[in-house]
Amino acid sequence: MDHLPAELLSGYRNFMGGRYATETTRYRELARKGQQPQTMVIACCDSRAAPETIFDAGPGELFVVRNVANLVPPYEPDDRHHSTSAALEFAVQSLKVKNIVVLGHGRCGGIRAALDPSAEPLSPGDFIGKWMSLVSPAAETVTGNKMMTVGERQTSLERISIRYSIANLRTFPCVKILEGKGRLSLHGAWFDISTGELWIMNRETGDFERPEID
């Protein structure tokens, strides 16, 4: 019986012989002092869109939440458990991060599902359907546009959704207050998983643009 998939164990050995070996001191110090990441990233579960890879980030740098389609639900202070809200509260109030980045990407399976709400649920629980209904208001503005291609609606909703999640971040009082005081900045970015291009949200216009790469 394999207690861990073989490729993970072999990858772990590479890590120990490679990265951990060169950064041992750093790991020990991070353990001793605690993590002090400056930035929280909300990214998608997609295997092609890992923030640590895209931003070449090392241990201690990024506090990362990953859910389907990198969504941020609106502030709902009820008695239910809210995964992304808990992570947000922890990052902002306890770790006191300075930046939150909502990182979306191309060809997102969750967004594809949101554009096709009549499709058969993946299971009787229809968790994806209910999760993606968080962006229904946004999806509806795009789904009806038959003059756009399927691909254009996909990219459009991926980017609208990032802005929508950033707006939801601001429904959290702690976020709104700290942003107003200049102690927290909200950012958006969209990663093209094919070309590797990173499109960064212009914080004034909301447009996604590429930084001048020299």
Added chain:
Amino acid sequence: MDHLPAELLSGYRNFMGGRYATETTRYRELARKGQQPQTMVIACCDSRAAPETIFDAGPGELFVVRNVANLVPPYEPDDRHHSTSAALEFAVQSLKVKNIVVLGHGRCGGIRAALDPSAEPLSPGDFIGKWMSLVSPAAETVTGNKMMTVGERQTSLERISIRYSIANLRTFPCVKILEGKGRLSLHGAWFDISTGELWIMNRETGDFERPEID
């Protein structure tokens, strides 16, 4: 105005000049064919515990959910939105992963909060409190044990919680069925963020053990 924190932009440039440059063909193919990760990892948001780093994984390999304390809630097919359940449904039913790994780690801030439920909430919404209450049954067995040190209670609950989350995985019918048919394996692992050691859950006994390192 910085549209993206400077260190992320500079990390991204390293990625483009480094990893993306050497793996361009792979990225393009993954975009074209779609992702086909064999393994889903449920990990913590902690900046020191990124699965891609620990398992030296490249694009296309791991479908990753990250939430506070790498918890899996029990199956609740109601009309609410459930982030981790949605990711699980997508991974199992759509991507048809073969393995799920619950990856915990040492010095977990979420577990620390679960061991101190009387502490002041981080915000009026108390999202961390409600989220970590998912492991209350497990936390209660440990919190009262004054003969264990704080550190021992911490490590103990981190590992109990991994087994508890694996048990919650099995409350999802699709997981239970596929595991029964031998098409899905559930695994646990605990990463020591100081020493870099990976302790793997023995699937028969539940104990966490280190693989023989050559």
Added chain:
Amino acid sequence: MDHLPAELLSGYRNFMGGRYATETTRYRELARKGQQPQTMVIACCDSRAAPETIFDAGPGELFVVRNVANLVPPYEPDDRHHSTSAALEFAVQSLKVKNIVVLGHGRCGGIRAALDPSAEPLSPGDFIGKWMSLVSPAAETVTGNKMMTVGERQTSLERISIRYSIANLRTFPCVKILEGKGRLSLHGAWFDISTGELWIMNRETGDFERPEID
């Protein structure tokens, strides 16, 4: 009195000393034999989007129509004069071109006007307003989408409009017939006037994509 703006006269001298000098034989032959361009391009009047520049084309290669927003009106065989239709008829029936390319571009002033139909007319004749009303059906699907940024609506309509013009090309019987016989191909392209990138319309999906640039 300048009979020609000075910069044009000086540019013309550069042409005579440069390009014409090296291609004299070609010019003379083209005059003698007549033009036989294989491709007709419908492009915008915009000073930043000249097809000869973008495609590095020399004399005799491209038969070019340029109007505001590179529109092709639908087939209207009435007794009025139709500039673009006349050029199309000439290219297809007399020159027998093999390809027609509708070339759009970013930041198109005509498309911007189409997205703001309530703006004050530029003159009492409101020629731009009436010309751009050719794409009203397309503009309406985009104008109402408040979740898209101004920039996103602009790019979206620029591309929808190219597809719309290609559809209008097919309302001309001579075009439809020749395309059906495999003797005429219709293409679309969108030029990013800032980055110089050329996005080519995928003739199957309608999506605009960049060719792999080595």
Added chain:
Amino acid sequence: MDHLPAELLSGYRNFMGGRYATETTRYRELARKGQQPQTMVIACCDSRAAPETIFDAGPGELFVVRNVANLVPPYEPDDRHHSTSAALEFAVQSLKVKNIVVLGHGRCGGIRAALDPSAEPLSPGDFIGKWMSLVSPAAETVTGNKMMTVGERQTSLERISIRYSIANLRTFPCVKILEGKGRLSLHGAWFDISTGELWIMNRETGDFERPEID
């Protein structure tokens, strides 16, 4: 399937490696600031008569309309769409160009058609016939002159037509007013596609003359 004719794609690559590479800053600035061409050119679609080539013009310099035989229709403020009038309105009222140049050329196919109105229409729509009827009053004065050769009638009508189009420019109130105030100049030129010679219209006499070449 070729999504774009191969020679255009290869010409585009030359452009990117050549002109765009050396003028990148200029393209980016033109995108950012908008186009501010000082001159509008009305030229023919003919593949041998591109204004950018003849005037060695770069991006941002010339706002160019191209139609068959470089005609300017008279001012007709009805409810129809008028391509050349729309471009004129945009250039004069929005871009506020200082010069308009009507650029004709030798061996013009449209003019040839105008000299032979009894020829079979190119298609049932007879768009060329109706378009070229815009110069019927001018054509009639020449067609009947049997003492001129075919070639002389051709060159004669090409030049008469340029003056006729300039007169039509003045039927547009905005053109007339701005010309009267000295803020807009109208010019004519005729390009010999064989010798490369540019004949410039003397604005006092209407004669076409060659500038002194040093």
